[in-house]
Amino acid sequence: MADTPLDLTLDAAALTARLVDFRSESGAEKPLADAIEIALRALPHLTVDRLGNNIVARTHLGRAQRVVLAGHIDTVPIAGNVPSRLDEDGVLWGCGTCDMKSGVAVQLRIAATVPAPNRDLTFLFYEAEEIESEFNGLHLLSQSDPDLLQADFAILMEPSDAVIEAGCQGTLRIAVTTRGERAHSARSWMGVNAIHQAGAILDRLNAYEARKPVIDGLEYHEGLNAVFISGGVAGNVLPDVCTVQINHRFAPDRSEAEAAAYVREFFAGFEVELTDTAPGALPGLDRPAAKEFIEAVGGEVNPKFGWTDVARFSALGVPAVNFGPGDPMLAHKQEEFVPVEQVYRCESVLTTWLGA
């Protein structure tokens, strides 16, 4: 272990600060996973399983419902923003304050302070959410041990400004490529410039109009954006290839296959390669567990635009929402912060809802 264990008697804000200072960039989660495991094993009302740097802690009280509280323990690379700093306005600054060690702190506080909840609880702390999907701890567990994740409802404690965000949009990436013919740029009429041809791809993107379907009363908002463009051989050569990498975000009323068909049709006539795809998640707000939680939080629900791991729970048949402290727009920013008031509020809402 690289550090001392965690003290779960700290309040949720102090515990957030402690977790932020306990560096855990993706790929280097082990010391923090060790500390969390030790802290949880000290709690007699929980059983603890560990797989890799993923920790699953559960109550076994025979309740009618089981609820998952999930959070990832890794962060994006630290950018001079550790250690954390609490300012005089009650704002905690630092890498992971928002995404999502404040959510993890709330999970740990509930684990420590609600030994007899009115619903059985499964606490999931997982690794590698900020990097390629193949390393994602929740993904790996959903493949290797889906039973550990079974529940009536899941709350993913990603930042949502302490408001419920339901469902999530799907995401897919395509590479749209033009092919020309190389020639020396001094005799350009001998070739075909693939970058010039890509103008027609950008023209289509500029003509795109986003669909905004309403699902379960929530208005989603799709998107179609170039995220990379590249082409070029040398400063005196007409390029023969130009590739535009495009990210499509689609509302959860469309499947991955439907979204893929849409972009292929949109770029009809071009060479289109599907490189990455992940399904959206329907809000599922008609499920009893979801309804009860919405009521406990006060009724406000927003649509989730970004893709999150709620889709992985959806795929397992577990309705899931995002609910956690911090502004999701601050995730991955150097100037990331969380208002400690939101940390306390999330803890309080959950504690009350769980009947403590």
Next chain:
Amino acid sequence: MADTPLDLTLDAAALTARLVDFRSESGAEKPLADAIEIALRALPHLTVDRLGNNIVARTHLGRAQRVVLAGHIDTVPIAGNVPSRLDEDGVLWGCGTCDMKSGVAVQLRIAATVPAPNRDLTFLFYEAEEIESEFNGLHLLSQSDPDLLQADFAILMEPSDAVIEAGCQGTLRIAVTTRGERAHSARSWMGVNAIHQAGAILDRLNAYEARKPVIDGLEYHEGLNAVFISGGVAGNVLPDVCTVQINHRFAPDRSEAEAAAYVREFFAGFEVELTDTAPGALPGLDRPAAKEFIEAVGGEVNPKFGWTDVARFSALGVPAVNFGPGDPMLAHKQEEFVPVEQVYRCESVLTTWLGA
């Protein structure tokens, strides 16, 4: 020395093969420069100066005119195409056969076999033509020792299919940049996509119509081409910058400043940075030395589209043409070759013109 000296009694084709097999990629010209220097110092009718890997050998016969025969001794990187191979059709294959060791072989043959030419001769063998201009041996000599290059006429023995190519087009490069605003691609309406904005740059390029001015009876052909495009931050981020690198080739009736003004006007409204510029060279076919040489070759003259070092002679006030064996379209290609017949023809034309 990495190799044995050169035997200038070989015929021009055999000497070309020998030079091709004597590897001299840019930056590694020293062994070949050493061999050329030794071979030239053995010729009593020449004085020899060496600066870096540049060799200047001159006759001092008191003739009314002085002519430069110039060639670079470096090649682009070898691509499995050395040693050279002579096929049954009299075609010599290999790196540098065309660009431009066949021209260098002709220079060396003239140096060895025409001890009393009717014009004083300056043979220039220089390094680093295939890489950044700052390393170019002719450029460096024109700065440090312009007197060594003074002449009434210069023949640059770059490949021209053994036909005179006169003048050359200028070249300039600009970077045209769009700037947007980053946002998560799941909430794209919060940002401005710089790649999408670059569509308007490509639209202008696609609307470009090339100017084709006729100068001294030669039709030039301008060009405006994207040679690189790049933009992108991450697969889930709207890019805030997109840059298109554009190469403009301009006919020699326009100065660098006029060409720069043209592209700035063409891309009015965009951020334009001039990154590189080199002037064209007017054909100068009205000069007596040029007229006499054209007559000797048989009268045919083509415009030179690509930028070549003739522009450096032009800038020194020395009219210059390209005239050498090999198809210029094959330069820098893996399947580079030269018909040996063209090597002999160039040697023969020069030998005759020089009164031997």
